[in-house]
Amino acid sequence: MVTISDIAAALGVTPSTVSRALSGSPRVKEETRLAVEQMAAEMGYERNVVASNLRKGKSDIVGIIVPRIHRNFFSNVIGGAESILEAAGYCVLICQTHERLEAEVKALRTLRNNQVAGVLISHAIGARDGKHILEALGSHIPLVQFDRVFSDLPGAKVVSNNFEGAYAATRHLAEQGYRHIGTLAGYMNSEAYAARLEGWRQALRDCGLPEGEVYADTIVRETGFEAGLKAIDAGCDALYSAGDFSALGAVEAARSRGLRIPEDFGIVGTANETFTSLMTPSMSSLALNPFEMGRQAAQAFLEGADGVRVVPMELKVRASSSRNNSENQIPNNPCLK
Template sequence: MAQFTIKDIARELGVSPSTVSRALHDHPDISQETKDKVVALASKRHYQPNQIAKSLQTSRTSTVGVVVPEIQHHFFSSVISGIEELAHKAGYTIMVCQSHEDQEREALNLRALASHRVAGILISISKNTTDYGHLKAVMSQGIPLVQFDRVVEPLDTGKVTVDDFNGAYIAVKHLIDSGYTRIAHIAGRQHITIGKNRHDGYRQALKDHGFRSDDDLVVYGGFQERDGLEGIKKLLSLASPPDAVFAVNDPVAIGVYKHLREQGVRIPRDMALLGFCNNPESALVEPPLTTVAQPAYRIGREAMHMLLEQFEREADFKPENKVLRTHLMVRRST
C-alpha cells in the first residue's frame, strides 16, 4: 500500500499542501480548527513523515546545520532556541556553527556541514560576507537552505526577516517627535539587508519630517560594541555634534552608551540614544535604552518551519520571504 502523504491530506481537506505542513508543525498562522482537522485525518490515515526512507534516498541525516555570526549575541541565542524547539518536535537535532563575522570561516562551516550530510542549513550571514559562492555551492548540492535576519536578497532561498525599514522609521520618528533635531545614525554594513534597510528607514523618516540628510551624521561600521565606540568618537568630534543617536542594533548602542558615560555626556539630557533588538542588557543600563524590539525566538521558529516545509514539499516548494513586525520599546534614554 502506498504511503499516505501530505498531498493526500491536502486533497481530502481541500487545502494546500503548505497549509497541511504548517498545521502538522503547529504553525501560529494556521487556525486551531484547521490544525485539528489535519491532525485528525493524519491520524486516521496513519500518516508518518517518512524521515528514515527520505534519509536513505538522499543519504542525508536528521541533523540541521545552523550558522550564525556569534552565539554570545542574545539575539542569535534566542533565534537558536526557537530553531531547536521546533526541530526537536519534528525529530531533528541541530548543529550550530559560528562564523565570527568572517566570510572564510562561514564558508568552512558550510563545507563541514555539507560533509556531515545535514538535512538542511539555516544561516545568518557574517558582516564581512560579500561573495556568495559558498552559499550557491550548498544549494547546488541539493541541500535546502533558509536565510534569516541577515540575508542575501538575490539568492533564491526562503528568507525570514523583520521589517527593518519600518522599525528604523518609527524609531527616528520617535526621536523627532521628542524634539531632537540633529539625529545621527551609526549604521551597519550596507551590503547586508539589515544595515541597508535600517539606514534607508532613518533617511526616509528625516525626509518625511522636513529634515535634510547630513552625511556627517552617518557613520558606517559593523554590528558590535566596538563599532558603537568608534562611531560615537567620530560624532563627538564634529563641530556640531548630534543631540540624538540611532544605532543599528543594541550592541552598537551599548558601545555608544559606555563612551558617553565615560565622557560625562548625560543621557538623554545632552544626547538621546536609541537601539534596535531589545537585548536584555538594554533594560539594565541606567537610564534604560529605548530600542526597537524584534521577535528573535519567533524568527528561529519561522526559519525552521520554512525548512521543514522544504523537506516535505521538495520540488513543489516555492521560496518565500517572511517579514515579521517590530515594535518600539520607549524607555528613558530618549
C-alpha cells in the first residue's frame, strides 16, 4: 500500500505537505497541490481511513440502528438516509436489533467503539426508555432518533404525524358508513402508537361515534387475527389497525367469520407494506413516508440541529375500506388525498 510518505519521498517534500495538499488546505501552493495530486493518482494512492480516523478521533461512518432491515419501512428509511449521507461523503453501517434491547445496547457499543460520526436510531420494542442508550453510546456522539423516539433523550427527532394520520384514517372509515370502529393498537410504550390511538379516539368523538374497542399490543398477523375475532364478536364493523400485518390478520379473521370486505367489514392498516396493494381485496393503509424520514434524519445529523421534525403521513384508500357510500361522506377531510 502506498502512503503519503511514499508520495512525499517521490516529490521531495514532507508527508505533512502531502496531507495538506490532499485535504485541500490553503497552506500549500497551488502548484504543489497539483503535483501531489498527480503523483497520488499515478502511484494509485488511497487514503488509509483507519489511520485518519484514529488521528482525527472520528470516522466517516454513520451508524443506523433499526429493529429489522427487511421491514419495508426501515429499509426505506435507510435508503433515504443513505441518499443524503453518501452525497456528504459518509458511509453507513447498518445494525439490526431484532427488537431486542441487548442487541440495541450492543450495537450502540460497537458503533461507539468504531468512533462513528453519528447514530440514527429507531428503538427496539424491548427498549423502555433512553437511559441505557445514552450510557452505551456516550454523550459526545450525535444521536438522531426516528419513528420510535424517546423524548427524554437529547438530539434531533424525526416522527410522523401519527395523530393526524390515524385521525384521517378513522374519519375515512366513518365517512364510508362504518359505525362501530375499533382499533388494533400497538405497544403503548411507543409514542408513535400512543399518538395513533389518540388520533383514532379523537376522530370517533368528532364524528359522533361511540367509544370503540382497543386491542393493544397487536402488531403481528397472529395477534391481529385473534384480536380481529374478538372485535367482530364485540360488534365492530371496522377496524383501524396501527400496523399492516395485524390488519392482515384481521382481514383473515373477518373472512373466517364469513364477513365480506368491505361490504360487511372495513379495515385500514398502517405502513403501506408492499403486500397491501397486492392482496385481494387490496388493503387501505396509512402510509408513512420512510424515505423522507431517512432524508430528514440524515439532514438533522449533518446540520447538527436539535428539535423535532414531523413528516406527514398519507392515507392510501383501497378496496378494504371502500364502500362508496357517498351519502356518508364528510366533506373536506383535510388529511384525505
